[in-house]
Amino acid sequence: MPLIETPDGPVWKRRATKETLIRWFFWLIALAVIAYAWKGISDKTIWFFVQDAPRQAADIGGRMIPPKFSYMSRLWVPVWDTLNIATLGTVIALFIAVPVAFAAAHNTTPHPIVRTIAIFIIVSSRSVNSLIWALMLVFIFGPGVLAGTIAIGLRSVGFCAKLLYEGIEEIDHTQVEAIEATGASRAQQMVFGIVPQVLPTFAGIGVFRWDINIRESTILGLVGAGGIGLELSGSINTLAWTQVSMILLVILSTVIVSEWVSAKVRGAII
């Protein structure tokens, strides 16, 4: 009862007193949980190392400068591999994601059982990190670019299909209804009524995922799945810090370029 009658006229409050008290109570519990968790972490930390941390960071930072620019001549190929892993992986993912998304969307699914299967594909793809996919695929396909590409593809299927099927469910239904009213078949309704509406979403998702995959593919080399990550782990293991800083610079500029490209593409399609 937010509206309270008083002798001076009605008073309005956002919440009733009881509700306010309950809210404060839940805030208190949340604070207590955080404090308890903090203590748990603190007990298991060796604080001696933490005190040392700034000095260590400064030490490594110092060793990284200046970056070894001559090392670049050996980085062109891994960078190219990384870009290929990301791009091909995204293309593979989109090819698989489109039918999965149409099967998963409420308004286009042929049958509830098909929908359940599609949702399962999406969830299982999304629940496994691409690094873990890569770890397993390196065993199956052997180390190299192929394992990385498929890892990126499998990881991206769920992401793309989920966003795409949400896009399909949000379309304006009357446009589809109008096509249906002309006597069009279900396949024709899809091509004329639904696809034109989700095309911008589709392009946006593809570019967005490509952008993410560039970052993800830089790390896959750590488990032997090709790309610049291989050089990175090699350089860290041999404590070649000037090479590490050079690689980090290259990754940074690759990501900046991909960011710029995807912003341009997204601007063009909206």
Place this chain on the structure above:
Amino acid sequence: MLRLEGLKKRYKTGDYALKGVDLEIPNGQVIALIGPSGAGKSTLIRCVNRLVEPTEGKVYLGEMELTTLSSSKLRKARRRMGMIFQEYALVERLTVMENVLSGRLGYVGFWQSFLRKFPKKDIQEAYRLLDRVGLMHMADKRADELSGGQRQRVGICRALIQDPDLLLVDEPTASLDPKTSRQIMRLINELCAERGLAAIINIHDVLLAQMYSQRVVGLKLGEIVYDGKPEGLKPAVLTDIYGEEDWEATIEEVDEDELEEAVE
């Protein structure tokens, strides 16, 4: 030519949107379906082409009974019924031409329509219709670049290219200004006369209903409460359909408008 017998529609919530409607529309007759929001006007015309499945009752288009048709036969029957929508319902990201040609989807195969390879005859007819409604120069524009009135004209072309016997028109003027509303209603009327089409026009605006129809049907809570000449819409009748209100002004205005029309 179109005959509804005891048409009922119950929604999942249990409410009856239509409580047994009997209606017969002869060839070439344009009727206006009026009534308050929620009276079941939209449901009624959607039950005819089965965008909404009727719960009970029969719908005859000519000799054919529609409510029991299989989906492939229903597709064929839908080709004979053109539909025009309140918010135009054009596919916004397709061109005007593609929107008009989508009216032929019931006649062409999947790959033909996927590749946009419509028969030459259809394309010529599309241009002829666009010319008829004055939108020839807009054929290659995207539908979302058009104004409301222009979009509704494209919607009309899409319905007519089906070569229908019957038009189902759902609030064609609800999103248009008064002048455009009249132009659109006049256009629908002229086209029906030219082609001898029957039409059911759902409309909120009593004035427009009176000006542009040969017969008015009043629907209230899923039942027909008036069926007769436009001139028969006396205050008592309107009160019956919509409830108590001062109707005199509404009716007087009609006379003035009709005079204007006559002078023009």
